Amino acid sequence: MGMTIAEKIIAGAAGVTEAHAGEIHYVELDRLMSNDGTTHLTIDMYNTKVKNPRIKDVDKLVWIVDHNIPADSPKTAASHKKMRDFAKEHGIKFHEGEGVCHQVMMEKYVRPGELIFGADSHTCAYGALGAFGTGVGCTDYLYAMVTGTSWLMVPETLRFNLTGKLPEGVYARDLILTIIGKIGANGANYKAMEFGGEGLATLTMSDRIAICNLCVEAGAKTALMPVDSVAMEYLKEHDREPKAVYDSDEDAEYAEVYDIDLSEIQPIVAKPHFVDNVVPAVTCKGVKIDEAFLGSCNNGRIEDLRVGAALIKGRKVSPTVRFLVVPASRDVYVQAMKEGLLDIFMEAGAIVMNPNCSVCWGSCQGVIGENEVLISTGTRNFKGRAGHSNSFVYLASAATVTASAIMGEIATADMLQEV
Amino acid sequence: MGATIIEKIVRRNTGIENAKAGDIVTVNVDRVMIHDIFIPFVKEKFEEMGFTKLWDPDKVVLIYDHLVPASQVDDTRHFRIGNEFVEKYGMKNIHRSDGICHQLMTEAGYVKPGNIVFGTDSHTTTYGCVGAFSSGVGYTEMASILGTGTMWIKVPETIKVTIDGKLPSDVMSKDIILKLIGDLGADGATYKALEFSGSTVENMTVASRMAMANMAIEAGAKCALFTPDEKTAEYCEMELTDAERSLVGDEDAVYCQEIHYRAEDFVRVLACPSQVDNIQPVSSWTGTEIDQVFIGSCTNGRLEDLERAAAVLKGKKVAPFVKLIVTPASRKIYREADANGTLQILAEAGAIITHPGCGLCCGRTGGILTDGERVVATNNRNFLGRMGTSKVEIFLASPETAARCAIEGKIN
Amino acid sequence: MSDTFAAKVWVLGDDIDTDIIIPTEYLALKTVEDMKPYAFSPLRPELAGQIQPGDIIVAGKNFGCGSSREQAPEIIKALGVRCVVAKSFARIFFRNAINNGLLLIENPDLHDAVAEGDIVEVTVNEGILHNGTTYPIASLPQNLVEIIEAGGLVKAMRKRNGLE
Numbered sequence: 001m002g003m004t005i006a007e008k009i010i011a012g013a014a015g016v017t018e019a020h021a022g023e024i025h026y027v028e029l030d031r032l033m034s035n036d037g038t039t040h041l042t043i044d045m046y047n048t049k050v051k052n053p054r055i056k057d058v059d060k061l062v063w064i065v066d067h068n069i070p071a072d073s074p075k076t077a078a079s080h081k082k083m084r085d086f087a088k089e090h091g092i093k094f095h096e097g098e099g100v101c102h103q104v105m106m107e108k109y110v111r112p113g114e115l116i117f118g119a120d121s122h123t124c125a126y127g128a129l130g131a132f133g134t135g136v137g138c139t140d141y142l143y144a145m146v147t148g149t150s151w152l153m154v155p156e157t158l159r160f161n162l163t164g165k166l167p168e169g170v171y172a173r174d175l176i177l178t179i180i181g182k183i184g185a186n187g188a189n190y191k192a193m194e195f196g197g198e199g200l201a202t203l204t205m206s207d208r209i210a211i212c213n214l215c216v217e218a219g220a221k222t223a224l225m226p227v228d229s230v231a232m233e234y235l236k237e238h239d240r241e242p243k244a245v246y247d248s249d250e251d252a253e254y255a256e257v258y259d260i261d262l263s264e265i266q267p268i269v270a271k272p273h274f275v276d277n278v279v280p281a282v283t284c285k286g287v288k289i290d291e292a293f294l295g296s297c298n299n300g301r302i303e304d305l306r307v308g309a310a311l312i313k314g315r316k317v318s319p320t321v322r323f324l325v326v327p328a329s330r331d332v333y334v335q336a337m338k339e340g341l342l343d344i345f346m347e348a349g350a351i352v353m354n355p356n357c358s359v360c361w362g363s364c365q366g367v368i369g370e371n372e373v374l375i376s377t378g379t380r381n382f383k384g385r386a387g388h389s390n391s392f393v394y395l396a397s398a399a400t401v402t403a404s405a406i407m408g409e410i411a412t413a414d415m416l417q418e419v
Numbered sequence: 420m421g422a423t424i425i426e427k428i429v430r431r432n433t434g435i436e437n438a439k440a441g442d443i444v445t446v447n448v449d450r451v452m453i454h455d456i457f458i459p460f461v462k463e464k465f466e467e468m469g470f471t472k473l474w475d476p477d478k479v480v481l482i483y484d485h486l487v488p489a490s491q492v493d494d495t496r497h498f499r500i501g502n503e504f505v506e507k508y509g510m511k512n513i514h515r516s517d518g519i520c521h522q523l524m525t526e527a528g529y530v531k532p533g534n535i536v537f538g539t540d541s542h543t544t545t546y547g548c549v550g551a552f553s554s555g556v557g558y559t560e561m562a563s564i565l566g567t568g569t570m571w572i573k574v575p576e577t578i579k580v581t582i583d584g585k586l587p588s589d590v591m592s593k594d595i596i597l598k599l600i601g602d603l604g605a606d607g608a609t610y611k612a613l614e615f616s617g618s619t620v621e622n623m624t625v626a627s628r629m630a631m632a633n634m635a636i637e638a639g640a641k642c643a644l645f646t647p648d649e650k651t652a653e654y655c656e657m658e659l660t661d662a663e664r665s666l667v668g669d670e671d672a673v674y675c676q677e678i679h680y681r682a683e684d685f686v687r688v689l690a691c692p693s694q695v696d697n698i699q700p701v702s703s704w705t706g707t708e709i710d711q712v713f714i715g716s717c718t719n720g721r722l723e724d725l726e727r728a729a730a731v732l733k734g735k736k737v738a739p740f741v742k743l744i745v746t747p748a749s750r751k752i753y754r755e756a757d758a759n760g761t762l763q764i765l766a767e768a769g770a771i772i773t774h775p776g777c778g779l780c781c782g783r784t785g786g787i788l789t790d791g792e793r794v795v796a797t798n799n800r801n802f803l804g805r806m807g808t809s810k811v812e813i814f815l816a817s818p819e820t821a822a823r824c825a826i827e828g829k830i831n
Numbered sequence: 832m833s834d835t836f837a838a839k840v841w842v843l844g845d846d847i848d849t850d851i852i853i854p855t856e857y858l859a860l861k862t863v864e865d866m867k868p869y870a871f872s873p874l875r876p877e878l879a880g881q882i883q884p885g886d887i888i889v890a891g892k893n894f895g896c897g898s899s900r901e902q903a904p905e906i907i908k909a910l911g912v913r914c915v916v917a918k919s920f921a922r923i924f925f926r927n928a929i930n931n932g933l934l935l936i937e938n939p940d941l942h943d944a945v946a947e948g949d950i951v952e953v954t955v956n957e958g959i960l961h962n963g964t965t966y967p968i969a970s971l972p973q974n975l976v977e978i979i980e981a982g983g984l985v986k987a988m989r990k991r992n993g994l995e
């Protein structure tokens with residue numbers, strides 16, 4: 001019987017020839033990512049709950065400080081110190097202040113065919129490179145850290161066949177928000193979301209990361225894409241080889257198949273307080289904003305900054321709006337600097353921050369206050385996610401966010417050209 | 420009888436021809452600065468006092484810097500109240516994310532030689548770098564100035580500090596002011612003015628003078644003054660008048676203390692935990708392990724400071740497990756450092772470069788530390804608990820020293 | 832301004848800075864009442880809870896050095912501290928205290944003689960009696976007396992603006 005990409009990766013990791021949805025397998029993990037959101041808890045459990053603790057294969061571990069960097073309280077500083085000291089003692093790969101974990105993982109570690117646990121829900125981003133990435137909690141992470149293995153139920157797969165090409169001024173971000181709106185915030189619960197079809201070739205790696213990254217907002221366990229020439233080119237640029245390249249079989253079984261015509265997608269906004277609360281962006285026109293955020297593992301790459309910079313060049317941020325521009329990694333930051341993008345944002349009056357999770361994480365720099373409205377390229381718009389429990393977050397593309405920052409209210413890029 | 424610089428400024432401002440140290444006089448204020456932390460308090464006091472309009476909206480400058488970017492959910496309340504204040508009373512001079520107040524006040528041309536300026540921040544002494552009398556006040560006093568345009572002061576006595584000669588190549592003006600604070604003590608200049616002169620000072624950039632004037636408060640000084648010269652004129656983009664040029668301490672002026680230094684005698688120094696006047700040579704701490712380095716603040720976040728750090732760090736890397744946080748003092752400095760490649764050198768060396776603002780120096784965000792950690796920082800205070808818990812050790816140093824420490828991961 | 836009171840003493844050292852009196856972390860809390868529990872927390876976290884209304888603080892030199900934050904004297908006043916006696920005060924703190932009606936007394940010797948918990952008797956503008964010794968205190972300049980007598984700078988300005 002044919003297999004999906006998810007089934008093939010799990011079969012490989014379990015050392016069996018076939019794996020199918022619903023089965024439970026013990027798997028060998030290739031990589032274990034953890035960040036400062038929870039690593040201090042994992043360390044506490046490692047020290048107190050495990051008898052004779054040891055790390056099975058330290059080379060698999062990558063620890064990244066990205067959520068609250070630079071630290072904004074003694075408490076945060078203490079959790080960073082715990083993580084740093086442990087990493088130093090055990091020789092764990094450690095990145096502090098180099099960028100948002102998923103972006104750093106894509107730039108430096110992820111290989112096609114790998115099975116990766118990340119102690120962060122957006123680990124599903126790695127599917128853009130044909131890797132099975134999934135978010136886990138501290139207990140799962142700790143078990144994997146100590147044994148190098150875990151158990152996994154093989155997920156059913158939702159297949160998305162992409163055709164056509166996104167219209168000018170419409171982005172991958174609009175596409176994935178549209179899909180989440182269509183299937184709902186739990187539409188892919190426990191399932192894998194697999195993307196394919198001729199339309200995929202029109203999407204850049206940056207687009208693909210944005211799509212896979214957000215799949216958890218539909219409840220997905222993971223997201224996967226076949227490894228094509230675009231993915232191979234990215235790997236080459238980053239000096240890596242695939243572990244294994246998989247595509248789904250013709251006769252693979254899917255729980256559901258969706259056909260999506262990219263040319264029909266339009267600019268989308270996810271309104272407060274759910275990611276699947278999507279509407280055409282134009283319908284939110286005129287909503288006053290206090291802050292705009294261009295960044296995050298979802299939309300803080302060089303391609304996103306280019307979109308924002310092109311729109312804001314020669315214009316100004318609306319006087320009372322705080323426009324946070326946060327490159328997703330140090331590599332993105334330096335590249336943006338070389339291309340003159342940071343200066344365009346700085347000249348326009350934006351707040352250009354060091355690479356970190358910023359307001360997407362909501363307890364880091366850039367938080368919003370009571371009754372304030374944020375338009376964001378971040379991953380979530382849950383109530384209270386960006387700061388005060390009584391505040392409002394709209395999710396949109398880099399273009400819509402930048403246009404809104406300029407106008408002081410929600411606006412799409414084409415509205416900008418009218419003024 | 421001759422006059423000190425501060426006496427000359429006060430005489431010119433008040434028209435009292437013989438005003439001298441010890442006199443209590445009412446001065447006409449040329450400019451005021453209010454920063455984000457105190458805006459709600461100033462506004463409240465101003466209205467409680469019964470004022471309905473500002474004495475002169477053009478002379479008021481509002482700056483958001485301590486809370487940018489916001490790190491606690493109530494921080495943005497200060498911005499909202501600031502925006503209401505601006506709207507209600509017709510202020511035009513407002514900076515919402517352009518950098519640290521003291522940098523902006525001189526950089527954006529709000530302060531000119533001979534001006535009398537007050538700000539709701541102790542480091543308002545900074546503007547003495549261009550020959551202005553500037554000092555910090557509380558929010559109640561600020562509210563009263565906003566209504567009246569005047570303030571009473573006691574004309575301070577002056578300590579004259581003369582520095583002649585050429586500084587060793589690794590020494591910066593930060594080392595001079597730290598040494599002076601060590602010699603005077605943290606209260607050695609309380610209620611007094613510091614007046615700087617000598618060939619070393621004359622040859623210094625305005626930016627270097629700014630670092631010194633900024634820290635005068637750490638010896639308790641009311642203000643610090645440098646004679647305006649051609650460098651000042653260029654910095655302020657103006658022609659100096661005779662009156663401005665004459666802001667020099669007279670030969671026969673009365674000083675309460677005179678201190679002379681030979682520039683050649685200075686070495687790189689540290690202010691050691693947890694007093695700003697606990698000054699020791701860097702050499703006596705060489706090899707001490709550190710966790711973090713901070714280059715920034717209104718003391719040492721200027722272009723020449725970043726360039727100096729970049730010169731040290733070029734082609735090198737920050738030590739493993741050590742963080743280097745760089746916070747340029749203003750948007751203009753950030754852009755200049757971006758344009759000339761300084762920021763790229765720093766980023767490639769591994770620096771975390773933040774948006775311009777007070778950052779770590781004011782202890783709310785930007786690299787807070789925890790028990791047992793040690794930081795080398797270019798800012799102005801190493802008080803207990805200033806950058807995190809009371810068990811954090813803060814060493815103050817020049818940007819040169821800070822950059823050297825970042826590479827080694829040790830005091831160096 | 833002649834007034835005599837007995838008070839229990841809390842002793843602090845030299846260079847008690849404004850970051851000790853109120854750390855920046857708590858400076859954007861909405862009111863001085865909200866900030867009050869954190870007074871002196873880097874140095875003595877329990878102190879704010881121990882000080883009783885009517886107590887006084889006796890400190891060494893340069894009390895209140897550091898920032899211009901007026902919350903520093905306001906918090907001390909809000910804790911009920913009747914006055915602060917120190918060898919010397921930093922100047923911005925001094926002005927802020929006067930403007931808020933917090934009494935400050937300079938005396939070079941009391942700090943070296945007194946122990947925490949001692950009771951002293953303060954006569955404003957005259958002296959402090961401790962263990963049989965009187966420590967003289969200087970009177971304030973006239974312009975400051977006027978501000979204090981008006982009830983602080985806010986009241987003085989309200990009077991100027993015809994509101995009191």
